[in-house]
Structure formats: C-alpha cells, structure tokens
Amino acid sequence: xxxxxxxxxxxxxxxxxxxxxxxxxxxxxxxxxxxxxxxxxxxxxxxxxxxxxxxxxxxxxxxxxxxxxxxxxxxxxxxxxxxxxxxxxxxxxxxxxxxxxxxxxxxxxxxx
Amino acid sequence: xxxxxxxxxxxxxxxxxxxxxxxxxxxxxxxxxxxxxxxxxxxxxxxxxxxxxxxxxxxxxxxxxxxxxxxxxxxxxxxxxxxxxxxxxxxxxxxxxxxxxxxxxxxxxxxxxxxx
Numbered sequence: 001x002x003x004x005x006x007x008x009x010x011x012x013x014x015x016x017x018x019x020x021x022x023x024x025x026x027x028x029x030x031x032x033x034x035x036x037x038x039x040x041x042x043x044x045x046x047x048x049x050x051x052x053x054x055x056x057x058x059x060x061x062x063x064x065x066x067x068x069x070x071x072x073x074x075x076x077x078x079x080x081x082x083x084x085x086x087x088x089x090x091x092x093x094x095x096x097x098x099x100x101x102x103x104x105x106x107x108x109x110x111x112x
Numbered sequence: 113x114x115x116x117x118x119x120x121x122x123x124x125x126x127x128x129x130x131x132x133x134x135x136x137x138x139x140x141x142x143x144x145x146x147x148x149x150x151x152x153x154x155x156x157x158x159x160x161x162x163x164x165x166x167x168x169x170x171x172x173x174x175x176x177x178x179x180x181x182x183x184x185x186x187x188x189x190x191x192x193x194x195x196x197x198x199x200x201x202x203x204x205x206x207x208x209x210x211x212x213x214x215x216x217x218x219x220x221x222x223x224x225x226x227x228x
Contacts, residue, residue, distance in 0.1 A: 044219040102155040
C-alpha cells in the first residue's frame with residue numbers, strides 16, 4: 001500500500017527566505033505527483049503536477065522536482081512571502097485503481 | 113476555470129440521521145472523488161467514480177455510500193450518521209490518467225460536518 005510522508009510537519013521562516021518542502025513515497029511505481037496548497041478551512045488548490053516521466057515542473061516562484069527511483073519529491077519556494085503561509089500537501093497517483101494518496105502536509109508560516 | 117461546488121459549507125446533524133453531501137463539477141470530468149480530512153490523518157479516500165453509475169471503494173468506505181446518476185454530480189451518503197463521521201469532507205474531480213498532464217485533481221471548498 002502506498003504511503004506518503006512529508007517532512008517537516010511545520011515550518012516557520014522569515015519573509016524573503018528560500019525554502020524546501022520534502023515529500024517521500026514508498027511505492028515508486030507512480031503515474032504522477034501533485035503538490036497542493038490548502039488555506040485554513042478551505043479546499044485544496046493544485047500548484048504543480050509532475051508526470052512520472054518528468055523531473056521537475058515550475059510555476060512562478062515554485063519549483064517541484066521528482067526523483068521517482070528514490071521515491072522523493074521536493075517543493076522549492078523562492079523568496080517566500082507572508083501570503084505563502086498555508087499547508088502544503090503532496091499526493092501521488094499509483095496502483096491499478098489510479099488512486100491519489102496524500103501526505104499529512106507541511107504547515108508553512110512566513111513571518112513578515 | 114474548473115469549478116467544483118459542494119452543497120453546504122457547514123452542516124450539523126444528529127446521530128442516526130441520513131445525510132446527503134452533494135458535489136457538482138462543471139468541466140465534464142469523468143472522475144470524481146470523495147475524501148475526508150481529519151487532523152493528524154490527512155486526506156483519506158472514501159469512494160470514487162470514473163463514470164456515470166460506476167463507483168469504487170476507497171480506503172475507508174465503511175458507513176458511506178455514493179451515487180452518480182449524472183456525470184457532473186457525485187453524492188456522498190451517510191446512511192446513519194455517527195459521531196466518528198464528524199469531519200471535513202472534500203470532493204474532487206479530474207480527467208482520467210493518461211490524458212497528457214491534464215489529470216490535475218480539482219477540489220471543492222469542503223463541507224465541515226458535525227454529528228452530535
């Protein structure tokens with residue numbers, strides 16, 4: 001059964017810092033990996049989707065990398081801003097049923 | 113923009129009541145999903161559907177059922193609500209895997225259900 005782990009569970013950084021969020025998964029036979037953002041009490045917003053054949057995806061200040069063989073992904077946020085404060089969730093699609101399995105998330109606080 | 117809507121943002125029900133949670137998407141997506149999100153447990157898949165009238169059990173289907181009579185609508189049913197079903201319920205939809213990078217799951221705003 002696929003398991004997804006995110007480290008750290010919480011992170012607090014001053015504004016302007018570059019930061020990295022980590023995601024690992026146990027079964028490397030994935031179809032794709034997706035990073036989401038969730039604001040308190042709200043639904044999830046998709047940030048980036050990386051296909052299993054890709055190594056990275058970029059969107060603005062965000063860069064996500066994927067190393068499928070080692071079961072790892074990182075989300076890099078450049079020049080962090082207070083508006084980036086949210087919980088970031090990593091999820092993979094795997095298995096014959098093509099299910100999305102989520103990590104528990106990293107709660108990010110960017111201090112002004 | 114894709115829009116996934118859920119019928120209620122907040123819901124309070126009594127133990128034993130039958131509860132319907134509705135989800136509608138406007139992008140003609142084949143796949144639809146119901147998750148629940150609990151502190152410390154993350155998001156867990158309850159049921160999903162890859163076509164009208166089709167359904168598949170997720171990781172935690174016990175105590176729930178679903179209905180998909182139309183492509184755009186996916187309903188989650190709690191036949192007899194219990195206090196351990198108090199949670200945040202999230203609906204999502206997407207295109208099937210293999211559609212060239214368009215498989216992004218789009219989520220609704222969530223329904224926070226309290227069962228007393």
